[in-house]
Amino acid sequence: MKTKSYFIISLLAIALAFSPAISQAQSLASASSKSGVMTKDDQANLTSEAALEDLMAGNKRFVANRPDKLDMPAQVKATTTGQYPKAVILSCIDSRVPVEMVFDQGIGDVFVARVAGNTEDESILGSMEYATAVAGSKLVMVLGHEACGAVVSGINGFEAGDNVAHMLAAIEPAIEKVGGDRNSSNKKYVEEVVKTNVEMTIDDIRERSPIMAGLEKEGKIKIVGAYYDLHTGEVVLLD
Numbered sequence: 001m002k003t004k005s006y007f008i009i010s011l012l013a014i015a016l017a018f019s020p021a022i023s024q025a026q027s028l029a030s031a032s033s034k035s036g037v038m039t040k041d042d043q044a045n046l047t048s049e050a051a052l053e054d055l056m057a058g059n060k061r062f063v064a065n066r067p068d069k070l071d072m073p074a075q076v077k078a079t080t081t082g083q084y085p086k087a088v089i090l091s092c093i094d095s096r097v098p099v100e101m102v103f104d105q106g107i108g109d110v111f112v113a114r115v116a117g118n119t120e121d122e123s124i125l126g127s128m129e130y131a132t133a134v135a136g137s138k139l140v141m142v143l144g145h146e147a148c149g150a151v152v153s154g155i156n157g158f159e160a161g162d163n164v165a166h167m168l169a170a171i172e173p174a175i176e177k178v179g180g181d182r183n184s185s186n187k188k189y190v191e192e193v194v195k196t197n198v199e200m201t202i203d204d205i206r207e208r209s210p211i212m213a214g215l216e217k218e219g220k221i222k223i224v225g226a227y228y229d230l231h232t233g234e235v236v237l238l239d
């Protein structure tokens with residue numbers, strides 16, 4: 001009797017597992033959440049332009065509050081043995097610019113280097129060279145943002161020890177290039193310094209990294225600057 005019950009229960013379990021209703025529910029679940037990740041082939045077939053378009057489309061989803069539903073545990077599992085990111089993004093540390101969220105990217109999609117004021121130094125350059133020349137990313141983006149505290153501190157001549165001085169010294173050339181009065185309460189002026197800082201960081205990347213400059217000349221990567229609007233969450237590309 002007991003054996004017979006088990007047999008019937010097992011049959012029911014098998015029938016349920018293969019019933020159309022269950023299969024449909026499973027396929028709906030996978031359709032509504034993104035569990036796939038960047039593969040080696042995806043990265044190889046991705047152009048720099050397509051990588052940039054992908055990030056900008058992600059930002060549009062972020063602004064519209066319609067981000068992709070990501071299956072994080074599935075993405076964690078799928079990236080265990082490797083990563084093939086689309087891009088490397090150099091951003092400020094600002095808590096209001098969470099880079100992966102801003103571009104609606106999942107696990108394994110982008111490398112992110114963050115330092116106050118989004119400037120380059122040897123470690124950042126080395127990280128970006130690793131991301132592009134070794135790990136195959138197709139896009140380098142330098143992302144500045146509205147009302148950057150590091151830029152404002154640089155404008156105000158904030159003093160707080162050698163390490164902060166070192167960080168602010170990297171922003172100083174942009175302040176000098178913009179010229180005029182150092183007025184951090186002038187929002188337009190701060191915006192101009194932030195954008196100039198992004199442009200000068202890109203110039204420095206090309207000058208200080210023959211590896212990335214070479215990849216760009218060969219058309220294997222693109223290097224772009226962008227600006228994040230704290231009011232709207234929108235990223236705009238800089239010329």
Ligand SMILES: [Zn+2]
Nearest residue numbers: 092094148149
């Ligand atoms: Zn900042």
